[in-house]
Amino acid sequence: MxxxxxxxxxxxxxxxxxxxxxxxxxxxxxxxGPDGRSAPARPDSEPSEELTEAAEMCPVEAITVRDAATGELVAPVW
Ligand code: SF4
Structure with a gap:
């Protein structure tokens, strides 16, 4: 692990x-999802370039990625 x-x-x-x-x-x-809108695929995630990139490329800034322990915003960061 x-x-x-x-x-x-x-x-x-x-x-x-x-x-x-x-x-x-x-x-x-x-x-x-079935309504055509995005949703988290799993209850928690591991850091990855893909996830950071996804959060940063969302055209309406709808995605946030936070450290589960501290709540600190991990992405997007500008
Ligand atoms: S990139 Fe943003 S707007 Fe596009 S599906 Fe994902 S959350 Fe929705």
Whole structure:
């Protein structure tokens, strides 16, 4: 088991416009639901370039990734 910090991924579904960019970029962490909007794919996530990239490329800034232990914002960071 990795001791890397666990991350919590959240999607503001009211903001999501269903572009699908995040689900294509980080399919392990983000999936499009039946309503065409994105949602976290699993209850917690490991850090990855794909996840960071997905959070940073969302056109409406709907995705946040936080350290599960501290609540610190991990992505997006500008
Ligand atoms: S990139 Fe943003 S707008 Fe596009 S599906 Fe993901 S959360 Fe929604």
């Amino acid at each position: 990795s001791d890397a910090p666990r991350l919590l991924v959240a999607v503001d579904r009211a903001r999501c416009i269903g572009s699908g960019l995040c689900a294509r970029t980080a399919p392990a962490d983000l999936v499009l």
